[in-house]
Amino acid sequence: MLLPALSGAYGDDAEAIRVGDQRASREVLLSAATALADRIAGAAAVAVWATASMETVVAVVAGLLAGVPVVPVAPDSGPAERDHVLRDSAAALLLVPAASAGTAALAGVRTPVVVVDPAARAGTGRPEPAPESTALILYTSGTTGAPKGAPVSRRAIAADLDALADAWSWTPQDVLVHGLPLFHVHGLVLGVLGALRVGSRLVHTGRPRPEAYAAAGGSLYFGVPTVWSRVCADPSSARALASARLLVSGSAPLPLPVFGRLTELTGREPVERYGMTETLITVSARADGERRPGFVGTPVTGVETRLVGEDGAEVGRDGESPGELQVRGPMVFGGYLHRPAADAESFTPDGWFRTGDIATVDADGWHRIMGRASIDMIKSGGYRIGAGEVENALLAHPGVREAAVIGAPHPDLGQQVVAYVVADAATEAQLIEFVAGRISSHKRPRRVHLVEELPRNAMGKVQKKLLAGG
Missing domain, CATH: 3.30.300.30 (ANL, C-terminal domain)
Structure with a gap:
């Protein structure tokens, strides 16, 4: 089962999932999502207007229950990007919160709109879709052209979340806190599906404000460097995180001064990790291991990495010699949607994914990301x-x-x-x-x-x- 926390084995905690001021038990979430799954079953794909809301959680879980690929759409995307994602993914429906229906942001949308009702109820017990079926179609940032769709399977998500639960000692006793967008890997896959797979409570703060993080009382926090920088700029909020078990940073390199200041204020050295839309999270420091400022850790369970130089030869692991980081593992996607040429460029003949990032790796397997090959x-x-x-x-x-x-x-x-x-x-x-x-x-x-x-x-x-x- 992809989301064991919805199996009924984790109790009926009335505040198991909190998104801003909205609260739901796992039982209520499952019932609302099942009602929506009954409506969308059989669709080729459904898009979700992924605001920071309980409706987004319900819609994503509904797609997973129905075995329908879910396409998260950033609510701040412009009309051209929005329409490209809807058209390219062949989404049959666009699932939106009631608060977003009829707003200017959705003006001109041709895809049929369905308003998500988190109060809807239906009997549960839908069959589990096949592990290799597509769970999500995530669109890349499009820095080199129109965004590309990356289909991610249920099996890949499960493998990655299990590897991270192992690396971070993530258990049902944790309270996960974050305020990250729900249309990216970090906020959605790790920050929502991770809690529903592990069985931990989830507190989404709506926005990642330092004072909201401080008030949440979590044991496990997710943030990006900008978030942690702002936390450090608010010492009282930062000190309130001293009771947390783990502070995780990702999506961009954590500047060394922020690493040091966060450690000083909280007494907790942050854990850094590395991943991409196409690969999910492949490298991370461990909760039970050391933390090295400027490094993203070692490969998680099931992942292999290598460095390749401009001449195509593998680069030694001396901690100094840079090369393009290539990865393979059970969480790596199988190829882009409708983009065979991009697939040919992105995968090596022997099956490694070319990340496009330059890194160094030392003899202990610690990875340091130096930036994008194309610009850094x-x-x-x-x-x-x-x-x-x-x-x-x-x-x-x-x-x-x-x-x-x-x-x-x-x-x-x-x-x-x-x-x-x-x-x-x-x-x-x-x-x-x-x-x-x-x-x-x-x-x-x-x-x-x-x-x-x-x-x-x-x-x-x-x-x-x-x-x-x-």
Whole structure:
């Protein structure tokens, strides 16, 4: 069973699932989802207008019960992206909360809309769909064109959640707290389906505000670096997390200063992990193991990784030599929806998935992600420079709050290191000198742009392609 917590074996806790001000027992959730599953059964796929609401949880569970692929749609997606996802996935219905029906965000939608009723009830006992059937069709961010659909099977989700339960010592006694969007792997698969598979309670705070995290009283917290940075900026809220068992960070690298400050305020070293839409979570630090700032851990159960250089040869695990990270395991998807050319580019002939991320791996198997091969590996004057190393050097400056580094075209060097920095009190010259004093001089930024903010997506990842003008 994909969601054992709905089997009735975990009791009838009236607040087992909380989303904002909405509360439901597992029994109530199962009954409402079954009623909706009866309505959508037989559809090729259904889309879900994935707001932070109980209706989204009901709709996703309904699709899983009915064996109908669920397509989460970001409620802040523009009309072009929204319509592309609905059309590309062939979603027969769009499931929406009552609060969203008839709003401007849904204007022009041609897909039939069904309002989700979390108060609906129906008898349970639907047969379990086949493990290899598609559970979710998750769309990538589309940084290199229109978003691509990644079908993820029930078997892949189960394998990944079980591996994470092992890595994080996640049990039914935990209370999971997060406020992440419910249209991505982090917030939906880990943050909702994870709780329903493990049997832990779930508190979704609506938004990931520091004060909401502090008030939730959880034992296990999920956040992205932006969330943890804001928690650190609110010391009283951060200190309230000292009673938590585990703080997990993912979706983007956790800056070293944030790692240190979070540890100082909470007494808990955060656990970092690594994954993608296409692979779910493949690498993580463990609850019962060490934590290394700047590293995302070791492969979870069932996962194999390797590094491959530009020449196609495998790169040694010396902790220094970078290569493209390739993975394989039971949680890796089988290929994109309607994209055979993308599949050919993304998988090696011997079945490894090319992540497109540059990493190093040491002799103990610890992985350090250096960034995207396409934008975070800068080739300047014959040197290969990882943008993340330069960003961490900048963030060590007491006046720097945020930093993003890219390679911009240069007639002599090929590329030059260019930084975009949000700083309270620092000049371009001071920051260049500061970095040159901490890491190799050839890695220093040649230019530093002081900006008010960095462009980010819904998960807090910096959109470097919007900075690429140099």
